Amino acid sequence: MTLPRLLVLSLGGTITMTPAAGGGIAPTLGAAELVAAVPGLDEVAQIEARSPFRLASSSLTLENIVAVAGDIRAAFAEDFDGAVVIQGTDTIEETAFILDLLVRDARPVVVVGAMRGPQQAGADGPANLLAAAIAAASEAARGLGTLVVLNDEIHAARFVRKAHTALTSAFVSENAGPLGLVAEGRARLFTRVAPLALPSLPLPEGELPPVALLKMTMGDDGRLLRAVPGLGCAGLVIEGMGAGHVPAAVAEIVGEVAAAIPVVLASRTLAGPAFERTYGYPGSEIDLIGRSVLPAGLLGGPKARLLLTFALAAGWERPAIAAALAAYA
Numbered sequence: 001m002t003l004p005r006l007l008v009l010s011l012g013g014t015i016t017m018t019p020a021a022g023g024g025i026a027p028t029l030g031a032a033e034l035v036a037a038v039p040g041l042d043e044v045a046q047i048e049a050r051s052p053f054r055l056a057s058s059s060l061t062l063e064n065i066v067a068v069a070g071d072i073r074a075a076f077a078e079d080f081d082g083a084v085v086i087q088g089t090d091t092i093e094e095t096a097f098i099l100d101l102l103v104r105d106a107r108p109v110v111v112v113g114a115m116r117g118p119q120q121a122g123a124d125g126p127a128n129l130l131a132a133a134i135a136a137a138s139e140a141a142r143g144l145g146t147l148v149v150l151n152d153e154i155h156a157a158r159f160v161r162k163a164h165t166a167l168t169s170a171f172v173s174e175n176a177g178p179l180g181l182v183a184e185g186r187a188r189l190f191t192r193v194a195p196l197a198l199p200s201l202p203l204p205e206g207e208l209p210p211v212a213l214l215k216m217t218m219g220d221d222g223r224l225l226r227a228v229p230g231l232g233c234a235g236l237v238i239e240g241m242g243a244g245h246v247p248a249a250v251a252e253i254v255g256e257v258a259a260a261i262p263v264v265l266a267s268r269t270l271a272g273p274a275f276e277r278t279y280g281y282p283g284s285e286i287d288l289i290g291r292s293v294l295p296a297g298l299l300g301g302p303k304a305r306l307l308l309t310f311a312l313a314a315g316w317e318r319p320a321i322a323a324a325l326a327a328y329a
């Protein structure tokens with residue numbers, strides 16, 4: 001039997017980290033070494049291993065992930081059956097969301113990492129990589145867009161979030177739950193996500209438009225908010241309180257900023273939709289939407305920021321951006 005062909009790209013992260021001269025751990029291992037360390041992986045897929053980056057995931061850039069999306073698109077043009085991207089867990093949800101936007105192929109793309117380094121007791125990297133490869137090689141995972149696999153759970157890119165700094169069960173999908181799990185060497189999907197109802201996006205070239213993300217907190221006086229357009233930002237995402245609220249004193253400043261650049265309103269609560277038609281006081285979602293702010297649907301701040309970035313890079317105007325956000329509502 002011919003095994004499925006997988007592209008495995010390693011970008012760094014704890015899963016690749018070994019002790020550094022100055023203390024702590026730092027990225028060193030590449031994809032080939034990681035693949036070689038997983039018992040049974042050679043029975044799952046034929047793997048082409050590449051290591052484009054060896055970075056902590058906090059240092060990956062959007063442009064790095066656009067390049068990864070380009071590599072996966074090229075591999076899919078060459079008959080690969082799936083792709084696995086290995087990286088640090090800190091920004092896995094952002095990488096997965098970008099690949100979900102930019103790859104758009106029925107073949108699975110799975111992003112994976114580990115919460116413990118390879119030399120720590122109970123290292124979870126090998127098990128996570130095996131589970132990720134099983135998912136990426138499976139028929140069952142086709143048509144679900146980009147997935148994140150850790151702790152044997154399969155999450156959809158649009159829902160997944162890192163929700164703990166330490167546990168191997170750090171990844172959650174609060175709005176939906178995981179789509180499935182990997183058990184006994186098989187990817188089992190309990191539920192599926194609908195295909196993204198968005199126009200396809202070209203692979204952007206060059207620098208991406210800068211989009212700011214600001215979290216509202218009690219007593220915020222709007223001074224950072226007011227500065228955003230003058231800093232050269234092409235867009236802004238506000239993580240509002242609760243269902244998407246700001247202090248009354250800040251509402252007018254939000255309106256001034258939204259007159260200059262697109263402003264998206266998400267919730268800092270991390271689950272549930274940004275509201276659109278419930279609260280009617282100054283600084284509420286109805287007030288802010290009346291000031292041209294666009295509600296983020298179920299997207300949290302970081303993912304709303306990515307959608308706005310790539311929409312602006314594609315030249316989308318506000319109605320198209322609003323429609324794209326509504327696809328996540």
Ligand code: ASP
Pocket residue numbers: 012013014015055056057058087088089090091113114115116
């Ligand atoms: N700080 C690490 C990173 O994101 C954490 C991890 O890989 O889990 O690169």
